[in-house]
Amino acid sequence: MSRKEKREKTSAELAPALGARETLRWTWRQLTSMRTALFLLMLLAITAVPGSIVPQRGVDARRVETYLLDHPDLGPWLDRLGFFSVYTSPWFSAVYLLLMISLVGCIIPRCLVYARALKARPPRAPRNFSRLPASAVFEVDAEPEAVLEAGRKALGRSRTDVDTDLLEVRSEKGYLRELGNLIFHVSIVVVLVSVAIGALYSYRGAAVVVQGDSFANTLTQYDEFSSGALFDTDKLPYFSLDLKKMQAQFLETGAQRGSPKLFRATVDYQTSQDGASKPYRIEVNHPLIVDGTGVFLVGQGYAPVLKVTDAQGKVVFDDAVPFLPSDPSYTSSGVLKVPDAQPDQLGFQGFFLPTALVQGDKVPSTSIFPAAQFPLLGLFAYRGDLGLDEGIPQSVYVLDKKNLKQFTKNGKALRISLQPGQRAKLPDGSTIEFRDLLLFARFQVADTPLVKVPLVGTSLGVLGLLLSLFIQPRRTWIRARREGSRTVVEVAALDRAPRDDLPDDLDHLVERIRHQLGEPKETT
Amino acid sequence: MSLEQYAQLSNYAIAAGTVVVALAFLAHLAEWGFALRSEPAKELVAADGSVPVEGATTGSAGVVDDEDPDRSTVFSSVGVSVAWLATLVLLVGVVTRGLAAQRVPWGNMYEFACTGTLIALAVYLVLVRVWDIEWLGVVVTGFSLVLLGIGFSVYVPAGPLVPALHSYWLVIHVAAVMTAGALFLLSAGASALYLVVDRAERRGTVGKVLGRLPTSANMDRLAFRLVAVGFPLWTFGALIAGPIWAYYAWARFWGWDPKEVWALITWIAYAVYLHARVTAGWKGRRAAVIGLIGFATFLFSFYGVNLIFGGSMHTYAK
Numbered sequence: 001m002s003r004k005e006k007r008e009k010t011s012a013e014l015a016p017a018l019g020a021r022e023t024l025r026w027t028w029r030q031l032t033s034m035r036t037a038l039f040l041l042m043l044l045a046i047t048a049v050p051g052s053i054v055p056q057r058g059v060d061a062r063r064v065e066t067y068l069l070d071h072p073d074l075g076p077w078l079d080r081l082g083f084f085s086v087y088t089s090p091w092f093s094a095v096y097l098l099l100m101i102s103l104v105g106c107i108i109p110r111c112l113v114y115a116r117a118l119k120a121r122p123p124r125a126p127r128n129f130s131r132l133p134a135s136a137v138f139e140v141d142a143e144p145e146a147v148l149e150a151g152r153k154a155l156g157r158s159r160t161d162v163d164t165d166l167l168e169v170r171s172e173k174g175y176l177r178e179l180g181n182l183i184f185h186v187s188i189v190v191v192l193v194s195v196a197i198g199a200l201y202s203y204r205g206a207a208v209v210v211q212g213d214s215f216a217n218t219l220t221q222y223d224e225f226s227s228g229a230l231f232d233t234d235k236l237p238y239f240s241l242d243l244k245k246m247q248a249q250f251l252e253t254g255a256q257r258g259s260p261k262l263f264r265a266t267v268d269y270q271t272s273q274d275g276a277s278k279p280y281r282i283e284v285n286h287p288l289i290v291d292g293t294g295v296f297l298v299g300q301g302y303a304p305v306l307k308v309t310d311a312q313g314k315v316v317f318d319d320a321v322p323f324l325p326s327d328p329s330y331t332s333s334g335v336l337k338v339p340d341a342q343p344d345q346l347g348f349q350g351f352f353l354p355t356a357l358v359q360g361d362k363v364p365s366t367s368i369f370p371a372a373q374f375p376l377l378g379l380f381a382y383r384g385d386l387g388l389d390e391g392i393p394q395s396v397y398v399l400d401k402k403n404l405k406q407f408t409k410n411g412k413a414l415r416i417s418l419q420p421g422q423r424a425k426l427p428d429g430s431t432i433e434f435r436d437l438l439l440f441a442r443f444q445v446a447d448t449p450l451v452k453v454p455l456v457g458t459s460l461g462v463l464g465l466l467l468s469l470f471i472q473p474r475r476t477w478i479r480a481r482r483e484g485s486r487t488v489v490e491v492a493a494l495d496r497a498p499r500d501d502l503p504d505d506l507d508h509l510v511e512r513i514r515h516q517l518g519e520p521k522e523t524t
Numbered sequence: 525m526s527l528e529q530y531a532q533l534s535n536y537a538i539a540a541g542t543v544v545v546a547l548a549f550l551a552h553l554a555e556w557g558f559a560l561r562s563e564p565a566k567e568l569v570a571a572d573g574s575v576p577v578e579g580a581t582t583g584s585a586g587v588v589d590d591e592d593p594d595r596s597t598v599f600s601s602v603g604v605s606v607a608w609l610a611t612l613v614l615l616v617g618v619v620t621r622g623l624a625a626q627r628v629p630w631g632n633m634y635e636f637a638c639t640g641t642l643i644a645l646a647v648y649l650v651l652v653r654v655w656d657i658e659w660l661g662v663v664v665t666g667f668s669l670v671l672l673g674i675g676f677s678v679y680v681p682a683g684p685l686v687p688a689l690h691s692y693w694l695v696i697h698v699a700a701v702m703t704a705g706a707l708f709l710l711s712a713g714a715s716a717l718y719l720v721v722d723r724a725e726r727r728g729t730v731g732k733v734l735g736r737l738p739t740s741a742n743m744d745r746l747a748f749r750l751v752a753v754g755f756p757l758w759t760f761g762a763l764i765a766g767p768i769w770a771y772y773a774w775a776r777f778w779g780w781d782p783k784e785v786w787a788l789i790t791w792i793a794y795a796v797y798l799h800a801r802v803t804a805g806w807k808g809r810r811a812a813v814i815g816l817i818g819f820a821t822f823l824f825s826f827y828g829v830n831l832i833f834g835g836s837m838h839t840y841a842k
């Protein structure tokens with residue numbers, strides 16, 4: 001292979017001026033050469049590195065925003081160069097595409113060569129055996145034809161031709177090596193292509209469901225939703241589930257106190273509007289799979305049930321409000337919007353601590369244990385216009401304070417602290433009551449079609465790889481000629497990938513031939 | 525025995541195992557030291573690296589002091605025997621750790637270090653019988669010490685797993701990846717020594733010490749064989765079992781998490797290595813350098829990612 005490459009290069013260098021077609025061909029040959037593939041592979045590894053150092057939008061958009069705030073000079077430049085979405089950036093895609101082209105350009109000709117090699121017979125013996133890496137000469141009594149027949153048997157399962165005119169046996173084995181190599185490389189292409197196609201038809205979304213509530217698989221029920229370019233959001237498969245019970249248990253004692261022990265969402269689910277509902281326990285590592293769509297438990301937290309009565313004594317809110325945890329001890333933050341309150345709309349923003357640590361008169365602000373052992377809700381209250389009527393979609397977790405006025409007490413921001421069962425009165429006469437504490441589950445719903453293809457592809461690729469690494473191609477020749485009353489037998493072998501056990505193997509072959517002929521073991 | 529007693533026993537066994545590994549390391553150091561002491565034999569080696577006839581009969585042993593017939597060889601086999609002992613003691617430590625925590629003993633960085641060391645030593649001791657690779661002993665035991673040292677720095681008492689780790693894919697994924705890592709370690713050792721010996725061979729300065737080692741061609745072949753076994757295992761562990769597990773735990777097969785990115789980088793590095801081996805002009809030294817880079821990326825994906833990138837989803841395995 002190397003010699004051929006060298007020859008091609010010199011002729012390219014000698015060519016005075018390359019025409020357009022030659023230039024194209026030259027470029028193609030360069031692109032599909034092994035050296036270029038090596039270079040592109042290394043380049044791919046190097047270009048993948050920044051994505052592991054700088055936060056990525058596709059992985060954690062919030063960390064990207066934090067990074068931009070922390071690095072006001074560097075950040076915007078990195079953003080312009082695509083460092084926050086490395087794996088979809090033009091430069092990463094370029095390397096990836098070139099590698100694909102190089103790979104395909106490499107595989108196709110090799111497949112053709114392989115197809116021809118499959119039909120070809122083992123080549124004729126070289127004249128001079130002593131030049132080959134391993135050879136042997138011995139004499140026997142048997143006729144040359146008998147020797148050749150014995151040789152054919154001794155060679156076992158190799159592809160073997162016996163030439164009775166030239167009195168030689170030609171044999172070749174190890175075709176599976178190249179086949180394995182081709183399977184491996186083809187499987188890389190299959191994996192890359194199927195992952196890309198699968199992404200076009202995939203969807204994923206996240207939804208928060210409070211204990212006792214239900215969820216149906218329609219667009220409006222999702223907090224977050226994204227889908228591939230070719231996915232039709234009207235075709236979401238039907239299913240719905242009721243969250244009967246949510247459990248979150250933590251280690252109470254020991255060195256790992258506070259570590260999670262069990263998260264379990266017990267649900268009843270239906271796969272058709274009027275079908276019967278079936279129970280299921282969704283746990284981490286144990287999703288519910290409906291029609292290819294997986295429902296995964298990816299998070300949980302607390303949802304205090306709050307009841308708000310406005311200044312006119314009307315109950316304007318009575319529901320569970322999920323507070324999103326921000327640390328392993330479930331220090332959580334959340335927002336409550338009460339648009340129906342009169343005369344002004346009301347808004348609350350604050351935190352929830354499952355186990356608040358109270359030290360003196362200091363207001364606790366972090367939780368020290370994730371389970372609800374000493375739950376405490378801390379809220380700031382606002383009144384005015386929540387800005388919900390402007391038609392701009394708003395996150396339920398963010399309070400738009402533009403047209404809101406904060407309640408105060410003695411000139412300082414009014415701070416409400418509630419434990420379950422407690423109630424607080426606001427200066428305008430409205431009240432807020434912490435009625436109950438529930439858990440919520442955060443489900444990730446995702447369907448990626450074709451997922452089996454990359455998995456099967458990679459597995460086949462590994463099998464191909466094993467063949468290409470461990471099968472040893474070898475050519476063997478046996479020649480016999482009559483000299484007087486004896487037959488001189490010459491044996492030689494050549495490995496495509498040089499190995500050190502070749503001489504031993506050849507000795508064994510000689511032994512097997514002699515054994516076939518009923519000759520005694522050779523004494524050396 | 526109670527869980528606490530198992531945990532205690534595990535801690536004692538790991539500590540004792542570490543001491544025995546250190547002894548094996550010292551024995552291997554002594555092996556090299558004694559080889560160095562009989563260095564005067566170096567003059568017997570001709571400039572072209574060939575050994576004069578009298579010394580050649582005993583192969584690498586050459587001419588030695590009569591009173592200590594190659595202490596170096598003695599220490600080499602002492603090293604291997606002590607490494608066996610260390611492996612058994614560590615095995616006790618790892619098994620009792622598993623009993624104490626009532627799960628497979630690879631759920632956090634401390635346990636990765638202990639089990640990883642155990643696997644590396646075991647793979648080495650098995651291969652010593654197949655391929656005569658005692659000369660890698662100093663690399664393996666030295667590295668094991670470093671690994672155990674890192675392990676102690678991130679010690680956590682035995683306890684149950686966080687829910688995300690509750691999966692039999694954990695068992696498969698981590699076992700495959702750690703065994704591949706052990707093979708990569710041995711390969712890296714062979715590649716590093718290859719570079720040293722290859723240089724000496726070309727300069728004709730193969731002395732008593734390096735003379736104990738196999739030829740550079742042999743080391744090169746060994747480094748390749750180890751990667752040839754390790755690479756498919758890594759592909760399976762990191763790129764098949766890993767994504768399947770990630771799917772059940774996090775609802776996606778592949779999410780460009782730093783740990784996943786670095787597993788892929790390691791995979792690419794070793795793919796480049798395998799290619800380099802079959803490409804003329806990249807054989808030998810360049811391939812060896814790529815092999816070492818591959819091992820560096822492996823170490824990084826194993827430890828670096830957990831220690832440096834706080835944002836990785838895999839950091840609960842601290």
Ligand code: HEM
Pocket residue numbers: 001031032033034036037041099102103106107181185188465468469795796798799802
């Ligand atoms: C993406 C990653 C790739 C991986 C992991 C990979 C892996 C491998 C492996 C393991 C071998 C077997 C080595 C042996 O025969 O002992 C091999 C051989 C080969 N690869 Fe790749 N390959 C990749 C991409 C490519 C590309 C893009 C090309 C084309 C330009 C290519 C061209 C070749 C060739 C020509 C051989 C055979 C060399 C020979 O047997 O003489 N590979 N590859």
